[in-house]
Amino acid sequence: MQAFRFDAIDLPQEAIAARARVRAFLAEEQTRRDFVAYRNSWNSFDPDFSRRAGAAGLIGVTWPGEYGGGAQSSLVRFVITAEMLAAGAPCGAHWIADRQSGPQILRHGSARARREILPRIVAGECYFAIGMSEPNSGSDLAAVRTSAKRDGDEWVINGQKIWTSNAHRAHYLIALTRTGEAGPDRHGGLTQFIVDLARPGVTVRPIRNLAGGHEFNEVFFDDYRVPDDRRVGGVGEGWRMVTSELAFERSGPDRFLSDYRLLVELIERLRENPDPRPDSRPDSRQEIIIGRLVSHLAALLRMSTAVAGLLDRGENPALEAALVKDVGTAFEREIPELARLLVASQPSFDAEDPFSQALAQVMLHAPSFTLRGGTREILRGMIARGLGLR
Template identity: 45%
Template sequence: MTALHDPRGSSTGVDDAALVELRTEVREFLRDEIDRGAFAPDVDSWMTGFDPAFSRRLGERGWLGMTTPTEYGGRGRTPVERFVITEELLAHGAPVAAHWIADRQMAPGILANGTEEQKRRYLPGIASGSIYFAIGMSEPDAGSDLASVRTRARDTGDTWTITGTKVWTTGAHVSHAMVLLARTDGTPEDRQQGLSQILVDLSHPDIEVRPLRSIDGQAHFNEVVFHDAVVDKSALLGRRGNGWQQVMSELAFERSGPERYLSTLPLLRAWTDHLRETGATAEQRRTLGTLTAQAWALRRMSLQVAAELSAGGKPDVLAAMVKDLGSIFEGDLVDAVRAASGIVARRSGGTSLERLLGQSVLHTPAFTLRGGTNEILRGIVARGMGIR
């Protein structure tokens, strides 16, 4: 299936021919990787496909840290050029989980709010595919109420002493560092006020990482417990008390990318290949056409976010819309292929298509939860549109 990959480029301020050349280069690299057995396409690969060697190969090609300035080891390219690369990686089901969070939102977050020391310490490693990040936001018993943060970082002079628990922390067991949202001032009743971000190295002896197994038996989620962990005062990211505003800016990167509607595209591609080989009924062709049209519309929305980021904008509302609609589409795609194909989903054995369907079925429940539940996102959209 190639309908999602627009060779014509778009009106994003980037030369269309350059985008086509970049996309072609990435496709050739990925096809070679698949042909030589370096990886097999998987669904939801940006969450579960942890392969440090693959991440380093991307870094060597200059395909990480794309929007980071060259002085910090990046490439100084645009969000639209980065979009082209990430879209192809996801469409091919490449194992990108190791570097994903660091490259997606921590690089721009540190670039926007970090000290010079923090930029020099973390950004080159992110761009080379050798430093991985987790995000410490969600907490036990809080649900989607992110503002009810109870994890506390106490000011102890030259240090912060951190106590509390974060949960559903993707990749914490394999990450080098975490960006932690903690309360430095006030009480939980102060809500968004008094929150700060702190960069914490996860090798700390007083930080405990406990794996949480999901329905498919994997443990890419974690509970992270801070047992009075002491970190240097310089670990503060940005301004004290400005954590909520910084997190909201970073969420535009987290919620708007193509991973919000392409997690299950490898399944759709595999089914398309299957139909090409076996023939498709009229109903199957209608299903395929409908799914392709929906994905295309979501792609245009996501690409618009990338264009606005390139122009220096803050497309928070549009990003929330992309995440809401995209995560629903990912699940609908699984249901549609399952119903239209008549194929039995399998966790192991069988054909690649059966295995991809099995993976997709097990991962679907998380789609509308991660990155903010859809109900919360709709509230963000409503407020952004002035609806009370």
């Protein structure tokens, strides 16, 4: 089997130093009253937290110094994001900008866009949404229909995006639009633009999720005018750019740590109150299930670290990244299912104990884990192709 590899790496010294730095920052944050660790970490939108993270030098750490970045290895970013998630930090506001929008602008944006936007992302005060999905373009991204037509030095965008997380509170989104014919491989004619969500021609309408939360939205474009220097990448290069970023998007710790805090709360709950039974030690079934979950988590952390190492060397490990996301999100889905059987407790947002609250939170968000960022089925098709099937 030569299809993929997960070469073990040793973290560089700068990443180990960053770990100590982010842990110190998070320890300080945890003393704040509004820091509730068990909440959905990278979906918790907290601009104050993001500004403090920016001030602490924890955003845009790989970007060049001229934009305020730290010019450090992407393994430093890997360590910072993993620590944030493990601590349950509310890092959702800057997450997308730091993970994918900023890097896209850095690599493919105009000089002006880089200068105007990147330093604000680094400062933790500028947030992005993803403008890819449309009502008839979900898994089939090549079916995008939102159009951009050239008009002098500007482009005019018309159409609709959907499932746009944080569009109601982010400053920008990067819209994938159709500027030409798709061509025989269906991947042509797509171009990306930075859309300023505060300008006229954009309407954002909320979509509530099943947990009652307002995270995602519909976004409508009516003759939205965008200057050519807000184009990201060449005309017609949208597909290549979107797919080249997927390895970053899919291999990170956000694909197996979404409900890590529930695992921590479960461990604490089992220690405090193992079972309504005479002996107060965790029973062997509890030990076995915790041991199993931890063995999965340890392997995932190694896999994800290995992909971070490949990315740091400039490779594009798309197959490895898909494997991390498929295995990682399956692990995330399993945690609540096992936790609920180990502790006789009703999940509820109104409960007093953090375990029941965390369980409620995760139970109602778990369906999204294996949908967002590429469904399990799309990933498995990609993995199969990578293995040489088809």
